[in-house]
Amino acid sequence: DAGVIQSPRHEVTEMGQEVTLRCKPISGHNSLFWYRQTMMRGLELLIYFNNNVPIDDSGMPEDRFSAKMPNASFSTLKIQPSEPRDSAVYFCASSMGGQATQYFGPGTRLTVL
Amino acid sequence: AQSVSQHNHHVILSEAASLELGCNYSYGGTVNLFWYVQYPGQHLQLLLKYFSGDPLVKGIKGFEAEFIKSKFSFNLRKPSVQWSDTAEYFCAACYNFGNEKLTFGTGTRLTIIP
Numbered sequence: 001d002a003g004v005i006q007s008p009r010h011e012v013t014e015m016g017q018e019v020t021l022r023c024k025p026i027s028g029h030n031s032l033f034w035y036r037q038t039m040m041r042g043l044e045l046l047i048y049f050n051n052n053v054p055i056d057d058s059g060m061p062e063d064r065f066s067a068k069m070p071n072a073s074f075s076t077l078k079i080q081p082s083e084p085r086d087s088a089v090y091f092c093a094s095s096m097g098g099q100a101t102q103y104f105g106p107g108t109r110l111t112v113l
Numbered sequence: 114a115q116s117v118s119q120h121n122h123h124v125i126l127s128e129a130a131s132l133e134l135g136c137n138y139s140y141g142g143t144v145n146l147f148w149y150v151q152y153p154g155q156h157l158q159l160l161l162k163y164f165s166g167d168p169l170v171k172g173i174k175g176f177e178a179e180f181i182k183s184k185f186s187f188n189l190r191k192p193s194v195q196w197s198d199t200a201e202y203f204c205a206a207c208y209n210f211g212n213e214k215l216t217f218g219t220g221t222r223l224t225i226i227p
Contacts, residue, residue: 043217056214099207104157
């Protein structure tokens, strides 16, 4: 299995631009998680889906952030408009649900200038 | 609020030294506990997990952790570290049965000196 796949691996953009991060979970996993990692705040859960339905989005910082999971094999995290404080590493993870082990992707390092 | 505390922010050890990294969680009810490792430039990988049963859990690469309910602790141990153990270590907890949300500690950076 290829594991969780994220793209792009690195993204540099200017303030005000729209950013879209993509994730492909491990086949057969039915839960998908988006995390953000920063030096100041560590690892934070932004949102997670189960069977393509958002279950907990309490970690989404503000309306500029949105996430979708149109099918079992794809999810996006969008930031519009982006701001310098959004600079972080964004991880996607997937699991088989029911508090099973979460498997993490390689992350997307986002830099907003 | 539910939280996970890792009090050691940066630990420096020599090779062959013994390791213990502290982790405390805040909730007194049912909790599942995890240790993840992040090697430089890599993504998080699961080291070990505790759901129930034997409170001494063995993981990969010679790591183990002990769940002590009375102390709300889940400390990570390794009797003899190697240079390749240099990484960041994260303790995490899943507090609510039926909710898969993981709460992470702030991480402990471990540096092993050859």
